[in-house]
Amino acid sequence: MNRNLLFRWLTLGEWQAHRLQIVVSIIAIMLGIAMGFSIHLINTAAVSEFSAAVKSLSGQSDFQVRATQPTFDEMLYPKLAQHAGVAQASPILEIQAAIPGKADEIRNTTLKILGIDMLRAITVTPDLLGVPAEDRPFDMLMEDAIFLSPAAMEWLEVKEGDALPLRLGTKTVTLRVAGGLVRAHAGQRIAVMDIGAAQWHFDHVGVLSRIDLKLKQGISHEGFKAALERELPNHYLVIETADQEKRIHNMSRAYRINLNVLALVALFTGTFLVFSAQVLSTLRRRPQFALLRVLGLTRKQILWQILRESSLLGIVGSLLGLGFGYVLAATALRVFSGDLGGGFFPEIQPSVQFDPMAALLFFALGVGVTLLGSLMPAWEAARAHPAPALKSGSEEIALAGLRKPWPAYSCLVLAAILTQLPPVAELPVFGYFSVALLMIGGILWMPSLASLFFAWLFNVFNRLSSGALAGLALARLANAPQQAAIALSGVLASFSLMVAMAIMVASFRISIEDWLTHILPADVYVRTEVRQDAVGFSPQEQQMIANAAGIERIDFIHSLQITLDPARPTVTLIARPIDLADPGNTLPMTDDVLASAELPSDAIPIWVSEAMVDLYDYQVGKRVTLPLSDEPQDYIVAGVWRDYGRQFGAIQIQLSDYQTITGELRVNEAALWLQPDMTPTRFITLMKALPFGETLTFWQPNEIRAISLKIFDRSFAVTYLLELIAVGVGLLGVAASFSAQALRRIKEFGMLRHIGVTRGQIYRMLALEGGLLAGFGIGIGFLLGSCISLILIFIVNPQSFHWTMQLHLPWQWLISMALAMLIAAALTALLAGRQAVSGNVVRAVKEDW
């Protein structure tokens, strides 16, 4: 009872007297938790909604049989339907169709159509059954009928009975909206129609995308899978439906985790801020704690008092953070849907669900980091000898331990060692630890560095000038650098992370710009409205395009998705003409290339993206097999190219090789170089006059570049927001620290005013101190940030997303930010000082503590 009363008195007294510092600490924790929690909620909502949507497409099935290529021969269906262990088999054809007039440069504008056998689907995928009008019960089987999910109807602005034009390749088909799919998930844009009609309308006669299997009761899943895999040719995949979720998780895992880590940066910065606030607060209260020790509080009780105060801060900040995070998540899901700019969860509308376990975890994290930030100062305060601590001026003694640089060196060395370790479960775990250690090491190094730097500056100043106030400012920084360094830890953390992110984002952006220039050498690109259209251009249509006037050169491209590992997302296979003598003319190669003379004659060369090396170990010179034909065929990895477009891997192959192996003569894209006297606009007009001209989509490299960079910037919008919050938290920290320090110096300012120093001079002195300190912090922050950016660029990115980039420093932006921070810090110091200087001069010198 008494102890609680004492705790309440001491805590309330302190909090009421230093509201700004307390509020800033709470805000720092709150923002950190809010960011982390909201991003977690958004990701969880998006993944679970996406999984649920995908699950509804698989229905009650136990297994899906797919091929390594998008479609396969439907003759497999009767075999599986009559298979001993199979209770029900349901054939499905999946088609992405374009909607004429719905082209959008960024959003996915295709409609996913599932061709199903209605009678089979009743038992296997009941969610996919359309609801026909009461007077037309057989519409489910009609060849012109299509059923749309509510989201698709809304998007397409159609209702039951309307005609819906759909386009695949160069062919347009008009179907009748026969009803809805009432069990589709919110936001899920899908359509269902009879499988026979889909095959016929969309030129997919005789092929299927997958067969869903429901097993007879009592059949072992493992045994069935193993047996079926043995029975089927190699290019078939038997996928347990439950494994789909894992695959969906894997697809966006790196993106989600990196976003989470980025969100935790705000909390990380907040931890330094709490540390800095707690150190300064315990230093200020050092004589008070000493008095309490003299009056009879044990060391444990002092430690307990400080930690209880901190945990109260942590509890308040974390609770506010959870509430704010929930609101943020709900708002973000409404504004951005579940995507957050990453593009991993298209066409779903997840809603935020409060996750008590996650809330508990983030709450514990918030309280934990607050306690962590307070532990060192609390320990020091409890260990301090009361007699010397009672006297003022003992603060720097308390911080003397911080001058020892060995903990900083240990962190920095450990950080360097961790950069050499490989990823864990395809995640740059050691990379993240390395960044954290680098940051901690840098901040721990600040006091000894500041001590050396300001002592040197003071000496230089003394030799060159005799300005009293500037000398006073420098003397203070030279003789009491530890407090100054601690005040800066929050801003150092946020600024260095901002520098790191800025360098990383700039490097990434410029690398992408260079990459786009390299991969888009032609004047005009043409394709049908569906990307990687399964139908594309027939040989006759290719000929008609090639015969158009004004073309100097034309490269046809066929790209498709293939599955190499059912547990991973699909890989893009791109078949196009490639300069064998120098593939660098066609592709943005890394240095890893096999010379054409070294290529064996019995293997077909392929060029793989960096992700293929990381994910599938496709090293240069390695012989591999690809599921492109029934006949066994060796391929050799002839080089590695940089690909920022496909995180899960891409393979390039000569178009002629591809056509020979597969017999597939259709293509789905053409790159066109125009004759000098032909303009792209005139050429496009000519092309539109072709019989299938209306179905074509044209892109010019500058348009693609602009769109790609727009997508890039949108993807990083959340990153910028999180960065800004981290910097805001850092600056708040500077304001709180400077204001706390200025208040502690009321006596000093009173004394200066007594001996004739004007208020203006004191303000200038404070601004100079603030500016010098911030300048030093910014310098160190820049160095630290640059080192962190190297880890992000050369370790975290390649290990997360499997691509490398070149280092680019955005000097202009960095200098502007540094100047802005410098001015903000100097102004903050000045404003904080005003409060301390504006008091009564006589009273100030009498202040005890």
Added chain:
Amino acid sequence: MKNTATLELRGISKTYGNGRQVLSDLSYTLAAGEYVAIMGDSGVGKSTLLNLIAGLDAPDTGEIWVDGIALSANDDDAATRLRRRHFGFIFQAFHVLPHLTLLQNVSLPLLLNHLPLDRAETMLTAVGLKGREQDFPRQLSGGELQRVAIARALVHRPRLILADEPTGNLDPDTAQEILQLMRSEIKANGAAGIIVTHSQAAAATADRILLLTKAGLQPLEGGSNA
């Protein structure tokens, strides 16, 4: 052997880390209810002696007994508990917690000793601060702050009051007033007291005046009110 004196110092020596010896083989016994002043030159070890008595520092040799308890037998926690129960402190710089009201400041020793808080108000009345219970230290003059410190030092009825230059920051009139108040309250509460001071006038309010020199504690001739 159990010692019944309030304070007994036996052969105390203390040398600082820089090799400077401040106390050498010092012995003294303070009887219950006795109030002594210790004078001496600066740096002779007066404050060090108070710190040793309070258990805030440890002697290199010798033993200190407080109410029959040897301080050397105590660990830090036990020494703190002893200090909490048996000692009251008055400092030159007042050392009043700035964010607590006067009543809360005076109540601190009661809270720490799990005693009823009513006596805090009585003590504030006794030192002439009735009606100012909810004021904060910033609203008080130096003399008033030292009154609060005296009330806090005596509120839990400690056996021994240690005062280190209690009037060093006060003008002579206020100092005299505070010294008289301190003496009367120490006597009224039946405590023993040691006041360390440079001031003859302050020392004169004690029962006995001792001079601390390198040779130890010597009674100052003609310096006794007992």
